[in-house]
Amino acid sequence: MPELPEVETTRRGLEPLLVNQxxxxxxxxxxxxxxxxxxxxxxxxxxATIAGIARRGKYLLFDCxxxxxxxxLGMSGRLWVVNSATPPExxxxxxxxxxxxxxxxxxDPRRFGLVLWQKGDPLRHPLLANIGPEPFSEAFDGAWLHRITRNRSAAIKQxxxxxHVVAGVGNIYxxxxxxxxxxxxxxAANRIGLKRCELLAVKIRETLELAIGAGGSSLRDYVGSDGLAGNFQSQFMVYDRAGQPCRRCGTPIREIRQGQRSTFYCPSCQRR
DNA sequence: CGCCAGGCCTGCACGC
DNA sequence: TGCGTGCAGGCCTGGC
Structure with a gap:
């Protein structure tokens, strides 16, 4: 389930229920x-009393x-709000x-998730200390993307x-x-010029924003019955749409493998 | 049975 | 020698 929009949706759902509790x-x-x-x-x-819930990349930070x-949440983690009478599965x-x-x-069936504790400033935790800029922060823009990709010949998607390049962007987004x-x-990442790095930074933010607005992708009733089901998956332009017509131009969406992950793109709309 | 799945860390090989 | 980079492997279960 969780990339940044799903984690952020979870954060927003939990915060009003837990703060000061x-x-x-x-x-x-x-x-x-x-x-x-x-x-x-x-x-x-x-x-302990929860003073607030923050997010850094895909990590949720419960201020105690x-x-x-x-x-x-790893690959398969979800947070549910239940009551103490609900038997665990x-x-x-x-x-x-x-x-x-x-x-x-x-x-979390696959158990790739984490439950940790950090005294004091949570950003000092070794797993968080070196994460790249938040996509919605000032630090993340086309100039940053351009600078950090100059010596990277790997594929831009990877x-x-x-x-370390940008926090919270996973395979779907x-x-x-x-x-x-x-x-x-x-x-190749280092073959993308400044102008197009700027466009890409904008589009990363825009995509994440749209997904958060839709409540994320395929997160369903994770806080019970208050109707915050995510449905961004219905707006995917390419992800998991191999062979289906591009929503913009009709060309069949293509699927390739990059670093053991599935990549989807429109060979006509994504030429450069 | 084999392969795939929204993550991310480690270890190793390589090139400068 | 040391560094950054880029792969592969590993952690797990479940569904097709």
Whole structure:
């Protein structure tokens, strides 16, 4: 599920429910995520109050005052809001139980997700410290994209998916943004000029913004019944549309493999 | 059975 | 020698 728009949609859904709420306890059913869930986590969280929820790339940061609960949803993670009477299902690895009865539950079948703790400034955590600029920040623009791609001969699509280049762009939105910018995914990154880097930066932001506006892609009822189902997948221009006509020009969408990931593009709209 | 899936880290080989 | 870069592999389960 989760790239930046899905994580941001989750953040926006959870924040009003959790801010100023006090944690009664945390339940760890399975510590074996991509990294082990810290043993001390329940002790650190019990009694803490959520001051806010932030996002950095695809990481969710729950501000607990003295420290931060860091969650990453990996490939298959979802956060659900349930109540304490809801029985956990097989892949429900982690619960945050609040004193008002709210339970935030992490379900992650593939267990590529993360549940971590960072004392003090969460951005000092080694996994977050070296991430590239947020796509909606001032630091991310065409000039940055141009500068950082000068010595990269790899395909632009793979460079966009490097979290050190820009935070939060994964396979879907790399494909979609390149379509909107009219750039061929296999193009060497260092062969894209400043003007087109500027266009690409704009299109990355635009694509992410549209997706956030649609509630992300295929996230469904993750906060229960308050209707925040994502439907951006119905607006995909290229992703998962191999062989189907381009929505702009009718040419069949093409699929290739880049770095063991699927890439989709329109050979007519994305020529350069 | 094999392959694929929205992520991302590590280790290794390579070229400057 | 050291660095940046670019692959492949690995972590897992589930669905087709």
């Amino acid at each position: 006090r944690i009664r306890t945390a339940i760890v059913r399975n510590r074996a995520l991509r990294l082990p869930v810290p043993r001390t986590l329940p002790r650190l969280l019990a009694g 005052g003295a420290g931060t609960l860091i969650l990453h 097989p892949h429900d690895h982690f619960d945050l139980v609040f004193e008002n009865g709210t339970v935030v539950r992490l379900r 460079v966009l998916m490097d979290s 790399a494909n979609e943004a390149l379509f909107r910018a009219g750039i061929r995914p296999a193009r």
